Structures are given as structure tokens and as C-alpha cells.
Amino acid sequence: MNLRQAKSTLLIFTYIFVMFLLPTISFHLLATFCTNDVDIQVFANLISYIVLVIVSIAFFGRELAEQFKKITSIKHFIKGVAISWCLLFAASYVSGIIVIFFTQSAESSINQQVITNLMEFHPILMASMTILCAPLAEEVVFRFTIMRGLLKHPWLGIILSSFLFGMIHVISAGDFIYIIQYMAMGIALGYTYYRHQNIWYSIGVHAVQNFISTVLVFITLFLT
Secondary structure: OOHHHHHHHHHHHHHHHHOOOHHHHHHHHHOOOOOOOOHHHHHHHHHHHHHHHHHHHHHHHHHHHHHHHOOOOHHHHHHHHHHHHHHHHHHHHHHHHHHHHHHHOOOHHHHHHHHHHHHHHHHHHHHHHHHHHHHHHHHHHHHHHHHHHHHHHHHHHHHHHHHHHHHHOOOOOOOHHHHHHHHHHHHHHHHHHHHOHHHHHHHHHHHHHHHHHHHHHHHHHHHH
């Protein structure tokens, strides 16, 4: 195992710890001086994302900087992100129809419902986590480590990383049918990284998608 593989393995285990164990630890610590459950949940999530972003940058900051420098044309970058986002939107739309067909319901996943509810109370913090922290951390973990580790078999890497990406969003709530939609989005993000061979394209697409979703949530909250 070389150094990069070791860092990738450590980051994956860190992600598992941060997503499943750290929130519980943070929740109990925050509960000692905070009585509002919503505040505790938001700040616990914030702690998790801060830790994950710090670890991601600590392990792969140099590679991220090198790939960022390879973006020589902002116009080309924006065009690439826009085209890839259209692919992601199409994947999300079609998979969403499939989910509706099986569930006979237009409700979003529990993960998305929780995010929407928390945004009502802490819009700035939740928007920051959703638009800035999540795209960076999740793309580094799922595309820059898991998928890149299988670049000799690109479609295997895309499918595996997308499956894990989907599972991480549904496993806590147990609404596994929604893995169809998350996995479809993961495939679009994986293909974006494979096509451009630069993680900042998939980070950009992910950030745009989350930004649009956040704006739609704010509009919904404003109108209700």
C-alpha cells in the first residue's frame, strides 16, 4: 500500500466515524449546555463537516491545489460544470420518476426532509454546510479516493462510489428506495470526474446542485 492509498483508506474510515459516531458524541457534549434539540443537531452536523473538510484538506490539500491550478480557463470550467449539471439534473429527474412509481408518493427522502426542517431554524449554517462543505468533503471521499482507486476499471469505480454515495444518504433513515435517486446523481458526478479528470468539476456540479436545492427550499419555506 502506497502513501496515497493509505491516506485514502484513513479518509474513508474518518468519513464513517464522522458521519455515524461523531454526531452522537457531539450531541451528548452539546446537550450539557444546550437544551434546544434543533440547535444541537445543527451544531453536531457542523462539527462533523468541519472535521471532515479539515481532514480532507490535510490529506489531499496539495493534490486539490494542483488540480485547481490545471483549470486554465474559467469559461471552459463553467461550461463543463453547466453541461455536467444538466446530466445530473436529467439523472435526478428520471430516477425521481422511478422512485415515485414505486412509492406512489412525491415526498422527498427523509434525509432531504431533515435538511429542509433544519434550514427553517438555521438557514445560514445549513446553507453553508450544504453548498460549501458537503460538495468538497463528499467528492473527495467518493470520487477522489474510492473512485480514483479503481481508475483502471472506471465504470466499476463509478458504480461502486455511486452505490456507497447513495447508501450514506439513506442508511440512517432506512428509506432505501431513494438510493435509486442518490445513486443516479452519484453516477453523473462520477462520470463528470472521469470525463474531466479533475475533481473540481464534480465539486462544482455538486455545489451547483446543492445551491439550487437550497434556493428551492428557501422559496418553499418563504411561501408557506
